[in-house]
Amino acid sequence: MLVVKRKCVAGLLIAALLWAACGIGLLGMWNSRAAMAGIAPIMRGHSGFSNVSLMFNVDWGEEHLAAILDILKEKGAHVTFFPTGSWAEKNPGILTRMVVEGHEVGNHGAVHSHVETMSKENLQRLIRSGEERIFLACGARPSRLFAPPYGEWNDQTVAYAVEMGYHTVLWTVDTMDWRLPPPEAVWKRALAGAVPGALILLHPTEPTASALPLIIDGLREKGYTLTTVSDVVAGGSR
Numbered sequence: 446m447l448v449v450k451r452k453c454v455a456g457l458l459i460a461a462l463l464w465a466a467c468g469i470g471l472l473g474m475w476n477s478r479a480a481m482a483g484i485a486p487i488m489r490g491h492s493g494f495s496n497v498s499l500m501f502n503v504d505w506g507e508e509h510l511a512a513i514l515d516i517l518k519e520k521g522a523h524v525t526f527f528p529t530g531s532w533a534e535k536n537p538g539i540l541t542r543m544v545v546e547g548h549e550v551g552n553h554g555a556v557h558s559h560v561e562t563m564s565k566e567n568l569q570r571l572i573r574s575g576e577e578r579i580f581l582a583c584g585a586r587p588s589r590l591f592a593p594p595y596g597e598w599n600d601q602t603v604a605y606a607v608e609m610g611y612h613t614v615l616w617t618v619d620t621m622d623w624r625l626p627p628p629e630a631v632w633k634r635a636l637a638g639a640v641p642g643a644l645i646l647l648h649p650t651e652p653t654a655s656a657l658p659l660i661i662d663g664l665r666e667k668g669y670t671l672t673t674v675s676d677v678v679a680g681g682s683r
Contacts (some may be wrong), residue, residue: 486598486613490642490677497643497669498677499524499635499660500616502592504557506649507536513654514542520661523547525674527592527614530555530578537582544585549673551590551614552576561597565605572609588675590614614674616646623648628655636663642677 490496503510503526517524526543528550533540543550554560555574563571572591580586591611593602603613618638622631631652635645645660647653664671 486615488615489617491680492642494680496677498674499645501526501647503528504532509649509654510539516657522671525549527551527553529553530575533579533582541583550587552587553592557594560593568605617643618645622650622653628652631656632659635660
């Protein structure tokens with residue numbers, strides 16, 4: 446009985462030490478952003494700051510991007526664009542303008558492909574090729590943010606991206622602008638879903654260009670600061 450009691454006491458002491466270590470973050474099991482990034486995509490940035498980000502996935506719609514960039518410049522707003530590598534190759538001038546005007550450029554993959562069932566080799570090739578094509582098109586490498594086409598992901602795809610130093614990014618608010626609704630529907634969805642740290646998904650469409658001034662003004666009236674995805678995730682601002 447004495448031996449059993451000693452083993453029980455030892456077990457309880459070990460358990461208590463492990464619990465305390467977790468509580469203060471020594472094991473990084475509860476409070477580590479890096480650990481969480483390894484098992485799930487980023488769907489919202491830091492909620493402790495009044496920052497939000499407009500993020501544009503770009504694989505088409507170049508005919509609307511000049512107007513969108515003009516509005517962003519006039520409003521003094523910076524956003525994050527996620528172009529595919531194939532789009533970047535075809536539109537180096539627009540991509541270069543994004544970079545020159547201070548916008549963040551992420552990685553939407555080499556082409557707009559379904560990734561959920563991709564092997565590790567194919568997914569990492571998709572990301573790597575997207576990065577290289579963006580670099581060749583504008584002379585700047587994208588940030589280490591991967592917006593998967595179609596918003597597809599699973600634990601494996603996120604882990605494969607992390608191995609390459611990339612965080613997978615989805616969104617907090619989907620404006621559904623790719624369905625080409627009236628501009629009013631786009632800006633109402635954007636504003637209704639805004640919360641601290643929100644990532645607001647947009648695409649280069651005509652309704653989006655029309656709604657963009659109202660989105661920017663409306664978010665600022667609500668007290669939000671518009672900045673890039675990287676800044677929103679980190680909790681900082683430009």
